[in-house]
Amino acid sequence: MNPLTILMHERDNVAIVANAGGLPKGTVLASGLTLIDQVPQGHKVALQDLTPDAPVLRYGIPIGYAIKPIAAGSWVHERLLKMPDARELDNLPIATVKPAPQAPLKGYTFEGFRNADGSVGTRNILAITQTVQCVAGVTDFAVQRIKAELLPRFPNVDDVVSLEHSYGCGVAIDAPDAIIPIRTLRNISLNPNFGGEVMVVSLGCEKLQPERLLPPGSFAIVDERNVADVGSNADTSLDVVCLQDDAHVGFMSMVESIMRQAEQHLERLNARQRETVPASELVVGVQCGGSDAFSGVTANPAVGFCTDLLVRAGASVMFSETTEVRDGIDQLTSRATTPEVAQAMIREMAWYDAYLRRGQVDRSANTTPGNKAGGLSNIVEKAMGSIVKSGSSPISGVLAPGEKLKQKGLIYAATPASDFICGTLQLAAGMNLHVFTTGRGTPYGLAECPVIKVATRTDLARRWHDLMDINAGRIADGDATIETIGWEMFHLMLEVASGRKKTWAEHWKLHNALVLFNPAPIT
Ligand code: CA
Numbered sequence: 041m042n043p044l045t046i047l048m049h050e051r052d053n054v055a056i057v058a059n060a061g062g063l064p065k066g067t068v069l070a071s072g073l074t075l076i077d078q079v080p081q082g083h084k085v086a087l088q089d090l091t092p093d094a095p096v097l098r099y100g101i102p103i104g105y106a107i108k109p110i111a112a113g114s115w116v117h118e119r120l121l122k123m124p125d126a127r128e129l130d131n132l133p134i135a136t137v138k139p140a141p142q143a144p145l146k147g148y149t150f151e152g153f154r155n156a157d158g159s160v161g162t163r164n165i166l167a168i169t170q171t172v173q174c175v176a177g178v179t180d181f182a183v184q185r186i187k188a189e190l191l192p193r194f195p196n197v198d199d200v201v202s203l204e205h206s207y208g209c210g211v212a213i214d215a216p217d218a219i220i221p222i223r224t225l226r227n228i229s230l231n232p233n234f235g236g237e238v239m240v241v242s243l244g245c246e247k248l249q250p251e252r253l254l255p256p257g258s259f260a261i262v263d264e265r266n267v268a269d270v271g272s273n274a275d276t277s278l279d280v281v282c283l284q285d286d287a288h289v290g291f292m293s294m295v296e297s298i299m300r301q302a303e304q305h306l307e308r309l310n311a312r313q314r315e316t317v318p319a320s321e322l323v324v325g326v327q328c329g330g331s332d333a334f335s336g337v338t339a340n341p342a343v344g345f346c347t348d349l350l351v352r353a354g355a356s357v358m359f360s361e362t363t364e365v366r367d368g369i370d371q372l373t374s375r376a377t378t379p380e381v382a383q384a385m386i387r388e389m390a391w392y393d394a395y396l397r398r399g400q401v402d403r404s405a406n407t408t409p410g411n412k413a414g415g416l417s418n419i420v421e422k423a424m425g426s427i428v429k430s431g432s433s434p435i436s437g438v439l440a441p442g443e444k445l446k447q448k449g450l451i452y453a454a455t456p457a458s459d460f461i462c463g464t465l466q467l468a469a470g471m472n473l474h475v476f477t478t479g480r481g482t483p484y485g486l487a488e489c490p491v492i493k494v495a496t497r498t499d500l501a502r503r504w505h506d507l508m509d510i511n512a513g514r515i516a517d518g519d520a521t522i523e524t525i526g527w528e529m530f531h532l533m534l535e536v537a538s539g540r541k542k543t544w545a546e547h548w549k550l551h552n553a554l555v556l557f558n559p560a561p562i563t
Contacts, residue, residue, distance in 0.1 A: 165197070241281050319354070328340060341522045391454075414479055444470055460553060493544065
């Protein structure tokens with residue numbers, strides 16, 4: 041066996057073992073260094089003797105400090121490291137880095153569904169919005185019948201999805217932070233993949249009344265660039281089926297009301313055709329979950345390369361996961377296009393610091409047992425590997441949780457790192473394509489938007505061959521480069537966005553729940 045180790049930065053004093061199954065004690069590395077411990081795959085080996093309190097450098101920055109002497113050739117695991125303190129949020133470098141402008145990427149297109157508001161869908165889905173969890177069972181019953189009895193008549197419609205959630209009642213709806221779950225639900229209803237066909241199922245007595253969820257003017261489809269160009273569905277009255285309405289006698293009359301309304305929306309959705317649109321209409325959300333030490337070596341750098349390609353093509357790319365970028369805040373504020381963008385980033389991080397403090401934890405609550413088993417010692421090491429998904433482009437905007445994206449370029453969408461909550465908030469921002477990297481492996485998928493999953497290791501890609509769409513592990517194997525995998529990802533995105541190719545999660549219909557971020561109290 042040829043021992044493979046990966047160094048992320050020339051200053052680093054640890055390297056990552058790449059071989060499947062790890063390397064046994066006594067292995068002699070290419071440098072001549074002999075391992076004095078068995079080192080699992082993805083874990084770190086000390087390249088030199090480290091004295092107590094010496095910084096352990098990966099990505100060229102300290103990911104921790106030695107608790108006791110560590111000899112060269114040792115396995116450097118989390119029990120040997122003291123975590124650095126979080127970077128303070130004052131005196132940060134503000135918009136100091138001006139990356140050299142990259143040449144625009146021209147000529148790339150996909151086949152999408154153009155919406156009246158100017159956005160473009162990658163799928164043509166009827167989404168049924170719900171004001172409250174109480175109606176979830178009835179809506180789901182109706183959706184099953186719609187799929188069986190109506191959908192076959194509308195071949196241009198990809199799916200019918202009920203936007204089920206746990207919010208709407210039993211919550212402190214006037215608390216300041218309630219704005220987050222409410223605007224999240226509102227903006228998800230307006231996701232480009234739903235074609236502007238908003239229909240709502242309400243119970244009747246809930247706190248989140250339909251007019252509060254979707255006030256007049258929030259949902260009518262008006263192209264902001266051309267107000268005269270109003271689509272046929274530019275209705276100003278909200279389409280609501282209220283289960284407590286006196287007209288409903290018996291359960292079946294509720295189901296039939298929902299089906300009757302759904303049919304009208306299906307007819308309009310079915311009349312839509314895909315048309316050729318520039319790649320700049322992509323709104324991509326990038327995320328990782330079930331990370332290992334390879335996430336920051338293979339899959340995430342390839343996503344970062346692809347992020348730069350998308351930005352050059354004029355698209356929108358969102359990176360998120362606040363606790364996973366918090367330790368790299370200085371890298372981010374320095375890459376902001378303007379001081380205002382940097383300040384918005386700091387504001388979101390400060391809000392999240394306070395949110396975590398209220399729960400008496402800090403960012404270190406992020407890491408999982410699987411992360412540590414995969415070689416990630418702590419949140420600093422995880423963050424440095426996560427942040428590379430953002431590539432090297434300037435950061436041109438910031439979204440607070442649940443806000444809708446209105447600009448192109450690279451955007452920091454502040455969300456928790458929780459896979460389901462991050463995905464839900466990116467949907468609210470208007471994501472029409474999702475890229476998800478994983479090292480430990482997760483079958484994550486969404487009903488609302490295609491999810492392209494990228495494996496960090498060849499072993500995972502081999503075992504989960506019908507769940508992973510791209511194997512970035514080939515980078516560690518020496519069979520591909522970050523650039524080639526990045527381009528492969530870019531081309532796959534255009535295929536998936538055009539509906540010519542389905543992701544594995546779509547193929548198997550693997551759909552995780554929408555999970556709202558609700559920092560406000562429950563009553
Ligand atoms: Ca995540």
